[in-house]
Amino acid sequence: MSPKKAATGPSVPGAVWLRQRPPRRGQHGLTRERIAAEVVSQLDHGGPAGLNLRSIAAALDVHPTTLYWHVSARDDLLDFAVDAVFAELPLPTRPADDWIEDVRAFMHNLRAALLAHPWSGALASSRPLLGPEALARSEFVYAALARAGFTGDELTASAAAVSNLVIGSVAAETSWQHGDESPARRAVHEHLRANAETYPAMAELSTESGHWGAQFSYSADLLLAGLAQKAPINVTSHGATTQAPQIM
Structure with a gap:
């Protein structure tokens, strides 16, 4: 049988x-x-x-x-x-005093885990992350954002923005990394310069711009700054909390 x-x-x-x-x-x-x-x-x-x-x-x-x-x-x-x-991402035994530090650490740790397995970024972007290890890390991020006062749809959207930035950036990075990136970057740069009338802003970019690690760090900081601005509860450098002003 x-x-x-x-x-x-x-x-x-x-x-x-x-x-x-x-x-x-x-x-x-x-x-x-x-x-x-x-x-x-x-x-x-x-x-x-x-x-x-x-x-x-x-x-x-x-x-x-x-x-x-x-x-x-x-x-x-x-x-x-x-x-x-996802099981390779460390989970702290206790949350940090500042929720931003928890979310920042999660983003960088997730990026490192996904980059260690170049196939994983594209897969993570194409399927529901419902396994116990992924859900445990999602719970960690949701809890951190909830400490900032996010609730309901705003909480869901904030958590999605965090994970989507990491997974999307890794999927893009690994799609380029099939050997030496430099020739491909030069070809793209030359194409943009040859079509500068159509792509004037991008044509001005240097071939040295776009390093993945620095680009990700800047993107993560931008997102965290935006979340901090929107957060209903602000956390001071001493761990105290204050109610954020309502922005209409």
Whole structure:
């Protein structure tokens, strides 16, 4: 008798976290954590193109049908891998006195984790982040922003702005990094200069501009400054809180 599949609904990105898992039987010591670690390893070496259930099963020394106790489709493997990357982000044991410092640290730590696995930025931008590790980090960001007084739709939008900036910037950065960036940057610069009448502002940019790390830090600081301006509660340098004035 073949193993019962993990799926009880359609196979779509993120669905693996919402399914009721089948009863445990003999699974050769197979766990989601072992599967995720192998998927991350294969993605780090070969990217998403060659990933499939059979290659993962072979690496774990199990029959492909054994994986069906945990996954039902290739999308599930990708969700496991993305969540494993989020597990690499440290979670402080207690919040900082200043919520901005918590959010800033999260942004830089998330960027570092995603850049360590160049395939992960694009994947994180294309699927719901519903795994336990990703949700734990999202909860951390929501809690920090809630301490600033954000609630309801403003809280949701603020948290989305934080994660979208990081994930989007990493996805853009890794799309460029397939070897030496310099020739591609020079080609783009020459194209803009040759079409300066159409792109006058960008044509003035130097080929030295656009370094990813500095660009990200500046973007993160801009976002945090905007959030601080909008925050209903301000935190002073001594940790005291004051009610922000209402801006109409």
